[in-house]
Every structure is written in structure tokens, then in C-alpha cells.
Amino acid sequence: MSDSGLFLDDVVPEKVDSPNKIERALKWSVVALAVILAAEAVWFLIVVPCMPLRAVEIFGADSISRGTLY
Secondary structure (H helix, E strand, O other): OOOOOOOHHHOOOOOOOOOOOOHHHHHHHHHHHHHHHHHHHHHHHHHHHHOOOOOOOHHHHOOHHHHHHO
């Protein structure tokens, strides 16, 4: 047989580049902004419609009486 062959023990595995600090910071920023956006969506779509109004005040229409507004 031939002495030439492929020896896998001599092959050095390629170094896998880990994400640098800027990429990691951007990923965490996107995740944080997505969480904040989801929290705001829950607040405005679920919590705010369930809150009752205490009073409605109308200013600037001195010539119109309260009776005509209701």
C-alpha cells in the first residue's frame, strides 16, 4: 500500500470566531427593546382600556352650557 494518506490527527480545527463586544451589545439592545415594546403593547392594549375615567373636563367653550354637551 501507499505511504501517503490523510492523517486527520494533524489537521488543526478552524477557530470559530466568537461574536465581538459590539455584536453582543447590539443583540442585547435589540432584545431589551423588544421586551420594552411588548410591555408597552400589553399596557396600552390590555391595562389602559380597563381603567375607568374619573372625570372629563372641557375648557374653552364658554358660550356652550353643560346641558347641551351631555
